[in-house]
Amino acid sequence: MTRSFPPPPVFLLPKWEEYYHQEGFAMFVYKPQKLHWFLYLLFFALVLLSAFFTYTSKFNLTLHKLFTVRNCKCSHCTSELGESEWFDKRYVPTMSPILTKSNYTIPEKSYKWWLSLQHEQNPSNMTKLMEELFNLFPGDNVLMDQGPNRCRTCAVVGNSGNLKGSKSGPSIDASNLVMRMNRAQTTGYEADVGTKTTHHFMYPESAKNLASNVSLVLIPFKVLDIKWLISAFTTGQITRTYVPVLRKINATKDKVLVYNPHFLKYVHENWNERHGRYCSTGMLVVAFALHVCDEVNVYGFGADSFGNWHHYWEKNAGAGAFRRTGVHNADFEANVTKSLANIGKIKFFKGI
CATH class of the missing domain: 3.90.1480.20 (Glycosyl transferase family 29)
Structure with a gap:
């Protein structure tokens, strides 16, 4: 008797689709719109990381000013280090x-x-x-x-x-x-x-x-x-x-x-x-x-x-x-x- 198998997965379908059931496993695929949103989010995350590392020194300086005791109460203290x-x-x-x-x-x-x-x-x-x-x-x-x-x-x-x-x-x-x-x-x-x-x-x-x-x-x-x-x-x-x-x-x-x-x-x-x-x-x-x-x-x-x-x-x-x-x-x-x-x-x- 010839055993038949389901067709291989097709990844460009308009909705989530279950294609393969065998020994408790299931395969799913994305529809194109979901993939696009994932790529957009990934790109945005990379931009944010790049900006963070670019301005990390300024960020650290701001944290330093916020959480350390300043040398004076003027808006800017001449003797403060770490600025130049x-x-x-x-x-x-x-x-x-x-x-x-x-x-x-x-x-x-x-x-x-x-x-x-x-x-x-x-x-x-x-x-x-x-x-x-x-x-x-x-x-x-x-x-x-x-x-x-x-x-x-x-x-x-x-x-x-x-x-x-x-x-x-x-x-x-x-x-x-x-x-x-x-x-x-x-x-x-x-x-x-x-x-x-x-x-x-x-x-x-x-x-x-x-x-x-x-x-x-x-x-x-x-x-x-x-x-x-x-x-x-x-x-x-x-x-x-x-x-x-x-x-x-x-x-x-x-x-x-x-x-x-x-x-x-x-x-x-x-x-x-x-x-x-x-x-x-x-x-x-x-x-x-x-x-x-x-x-x-x-x-x-x-x-x-x-x-x-x-x-x-x-x-x-x-x-x-x-x-x-x-x-x-x-x-x-x-x-x-x-x-x-x-x-x-x-x-x-x-x-x-």
Whole structure:
């Protein structure tokens, strides 16, 4: 007797169809419409996966911000890492820009580098000098109080002629801290540069008298600068370094701060990449602000719209004099501040 078999399965039928029954097995096929829907869903899933992997770094960054304690309560915190590889390679959160009673022992490499700036061969007993310094001034670790409940805005105000006519005064004065430097003036220029100053950075050769509510921040480029600071508040015996300097200075003793020489070297190496012999005052103040502020606005840096490098309170006596000193590399420093602005770590106001 000849055994008969059912016909083979046909896959293009208009509905589900059972074709084969044998020993408890069954075969089914899809109709074309179902297959199309499956392919559409598969394609959509692949698109979603591709998008996920493409934006996974942004997704992880968003999760990080949502589920970790932030450095500050501002909308954007200058010190936050993970946003720019360029910034992360240079910024060291643990570096203290202020010399204090607890950190005045300068690491040997930084100490030797600092002495080399002015070719000092026979420095004083630094331990004794530091003790004398902090017997006179507080030496507390102020400003380093970063936390999720703080939003400290800072204006770093340079002395460029591009501030003249800028009308930046109200914006500058709105900041929590306003940092000025060297022989900066406000009287007569209030509309452009503001009236407020909280911290004034100087060294003996650029020193000026300050109001009682302003913190004097000494940038010591040599050991003699620290000796001058002590002298200027006590005996007044130092009247000259390599040029005549103020014998006495009007400033509030309890508000005096000293820039950390170890931090000087850090800025020179990490940020300026050893360009120039050492950094300009302006670059040092910007770096200082990156470590003590949550938002940093920078004014009065660079040339004016005519390419002149001069101070806003004086007529231009020689364009580019600052750039030709050989001590600082103004062009490289300008690129650093531009890069900081491009990644949103500072806001840079060009003036006019």
